[in-house]
Amino acid sequence: xxxxxxxxxxxxxxxxxxxxxGFSAANASAIAAVIxxxxxxGTRSHGLFRLAGYISEAGCGWVDGSAEPSLHDAAxxxxxxxxxxxxxxxxxxxxxxxxxxxxxxxxxxxxxxxNSHHLAALWHEVEELAECGLVxxxxxxxxxxxxxxxxxxxxxxxxxxxxxxxxxxAPPLVxxxxxxxxxxxxxxxxxxxxxxxxxGVGVDAEGRATTDPKAILEGGAQLPFGGYKxxxxxxxxxxxxxxxxxxxxSIEDRSAxxxxxxxxxxxxxILAIDPAASGGESFGERMAMLVGALRGNxxxxxxxxxxYAARKAAEANGxxxxxxxxxRVRAWARGEQP
Amino acid sequence: xxxxxxxxxxxxxxxxxxxxxGFSAANASAIAAVIxxxxxxGTRSHGLFRLAGYISEAGCGWVDGSAEPSLHDAAxxxxxxxxxxxxxxxxxxxxxxxxxxxxxxxxxxxxxxxNSHHLAALWHEVEELAECGLVxxxxxxxxxxxxxxxxxxxxxxxxxxxxxxxxxxAPPLVxxxxxxxxxxxxxxxxxxxxxxxxxGVGVDAEGRATTDPKAILEGGAQLPFGGYKxxxxxxxxxxxxxxxxxxxxSIEDRSAxxxxxxxxxxxxxILAIDPAASGGESFGERMAMLVGALRGNxxxxxxxxxxYAARKAAEANGxxxxxxxxxRVRAWARGEQP
Numbered sequence: 001x002x003x004x005x006x007x008x009x010x011x012x013x014x015x016x017x018x019x020x021x022g023f024s025a026a027n028a029s030a031i032a033a034v035i036x037x038x039x040x041x042g043t044r045s046h047g048l049f050r051l052a053g054y055i056s057e058a059g060c061g062w063v064d065g066s067a068e069p070s071l072h073d074a075a076x077x078x079x080x081x082x083x084x085x086x087x088x089x090x091x092x093x094x095x096x097x098x099x100x101x102x103x104x105x106x107x108x109x110x111x112x113x114x115n116s117h118h119l120a121a122l123w124h125e126v127e128e129l130a131e132c133g134l135v136x137x138x139x140x141x142x143x144x145x146x147x148x149x150x151x152x153x154x155x156x157x158x159x160x161x162x163x164x165x166x167x168x169x170a171p172p173l174v175x176x177x178x179x180x181x182x183x184x185x186x187x188x189x190x191x192x193x194x195x196x197x198x199x200g201v202g203v204d205a206e207g208r209a210t211t212d213p214k215a216i217l218e219g220g221a222q223l224p225f226g227g228y229k230x231x232x233x234x235x236x237x238x239x240x241x242x243x244x245x246x247x248x249x250s251i252e253d254r255s256a257x258x259x260x261x262x263x264x265x266x267x268x269x270i271l272a273i274d275p276a277a278s279g280g281e282s283f284g285e286r287m288a289m290l291v292g293a294l295r296g297n298x299x300x301x302x303x304x305x306x307x308y309a310a311r312k313a314a315e316a317n318g319x320x321x322x323x324x325x326x327x328r329v330r331a332w333a334r335g336e337q338p
Numbered sequence: 339x340x341x342x343x344x345x346x347x348x349x350x351x352x353x354x355x356x357x358x359x360g361f362s363a364a365n366a367s368a369i370a371a372v373i374x375x376x377x378x379x380g381t382r383s384h385g386l387f388r389l390a391g392y393i394s395e396a397g398c399g400w401v402d403g404s405a406e407p408s409l410h411d412a413a414x415x416x417x418x419x420x421x422x423x424x425x426x427x428x429x430x431x432x433x434x435x436x437x438x439x440x441x442x443x444x445x446x447x448x449x450x451x452x453n454s455h456h457l458a459a460l461w462h463e464v465e466e467l468a469e470c471g472l473v474x475x476x477x478x479x480x481x482x483x484x485x486x487x488x489x490x491x492x493x494x495x496x497x498x499x500x501x502x503x504x505x506x507x508a509p510p511l512v513x514x515x516x517x518x519x520x521x522x523x524x525x526x527x528x529x530x531x532x533x534x535x536x537x538g539v540g541v542d543a544e545g546r547a548t549t550d551p552k553a554i555l556e557g558g559a560q561l562p563f564g565g566y567k568x569x570x571x572x573x574x575x576x577x578x579x580x581x582x583x584x585x586x587x588s589i590e591d592r593s594a595x596x597x598x599x600x601x602x603x604x605x606x607x608i609l610a611i612d613p614a615a616s617g618g619e620s621f622g623e624r625m626a627m628l629v630g631a632l633r634g635n636x637x638x639x640x641x642x643x644x645x646y647a648a649r650k651a652a653e654a655n656g657x658x659x660x661x662x663x664x665x666r667v668r669a670w671a672r673g674e675q676p
Binding site: 074075076077078080105106107108109110112135147148149150151152153155163165173175177207225226227229230231232233235236238239240242243244245246249251252269271273274275277278279280281282283286287289290293294297298299300301303 | 413446447493513563577578611617618625
């Protein structure tokens, strides 16, 4: 049965569920904000669905739910944040204002988050930066589940990347995608339902092309989107997120040997550019022209607008959530193990 | 018949051909360096093949062959270069050292090249920055020949992007690709040879999928690589290259009405990050590990290595060039119109 819950009430509930299950108040609040934002915006694959993963990772000791990020000004335009083996949400929250200040003062700045975990989408972070008037990129590495183009050994995660840009008089243009042809969650769902996948999603344990989701998940490998170009992008995301932040590479990940672990200890790079410095006064006008050219252009869309529409509805009428799912969150919030 | 010519001799010859055909000494030298580098590295599609285009564009007055770029320090981490309606080569050359200095001092810097044209590949620029120890991105827009995913009106160029990263004890890892499924040059060649294209390269004037290269070139449109993800990348490249540099959007291009014109007056954004600041001491070690994981991994390659091998051979033995092509360059260098 479907229930409707307000954004504020869901935040309180998720925060309580995390607080009772190994997370400090600061981490619980930061993570709850992102989980609730995903439910609010209709991107459920990063919403309540992920809560069990957070609780499992803190519970088994793989991730530190009470981590305190430490900030280091490495250069006028570089902020390094050591997440202390915690999730990126709090690391980003703690570093955000300083990154924004650096980008405004220097015109260009980077935040390198190392020693960190990520179980959420990246749009949340770049959207916040674009709301401050900055153009922003985010790059994140992950568990080594993907082959490079033409390769036989898995060396990349499904490595997500995100981008956001301010639009005058409108919410930011925002996108977020994985460098893999299909997300791991979708492959898992297909395996559960016994459905075949399209060609090009992955290979089996012998490296042969397959449409069987189980063969990909059990010893097989995922493939990048877009052939060799997507593979080059996955490599670049890997470099930006790990080597360039001082974090572990996907191939250094040891989470497979830890029961309850779901994420790699890796890194995230965020770049922020002030378009007022680089683009000057015409920036807003050109963004309006470009967004206008996307609108009413076949089925092309302005990236982010579907989420904003869902958000508006959720803020007015509450978020519709499956009742059994909510009951499970309530049980966690009471300290029970559902 | 094939001739062999040294890198230095070919540079001198191309420089003379440009100097006799509307280019100042500074522009001729900067453009010749990039044309010769392409021939030397075996990426001929941006080599001597392009010379007629440069000469045509300067000859018809669409591009200023004597442009003097002007530099403006917009912020500690932002250099704006107005190319004065000239080619990017000289603009990049004039701005490069200041960009490198900014990136080293700030850890992160951007060079926004506006009011500029580009008829070359982007790898040359990012490779030079990586040789200075920086991680670099380049984004460039172009004539509006491409649809967004699901769209009906062309709003993007084939929008190229490039990336380079230093590797300890080895030349930089470098890639460069267009956001289109196929380059325009390859489609033109297929049209010349009457060959059909693979699916997904473009649509005809009515927006229907086609494998006929002529239908794509004559009123049709190109499509992005990798479906909606490639389209999001094309959009991002468009934003970075134009709105964020204060340059014309692809949809503002007016070159179609100018006989002899081949390029849009647009922009290029270059980002440079100092990995010593963001990644610390482990950066080089991790890059070596990652490059090691790409080697001997099926047919996966370290991007750039094919070019470096061709370069080594060309520097040792000279560049093999078609004799008729060389004769044409010699004629231009003598002031004749071949």
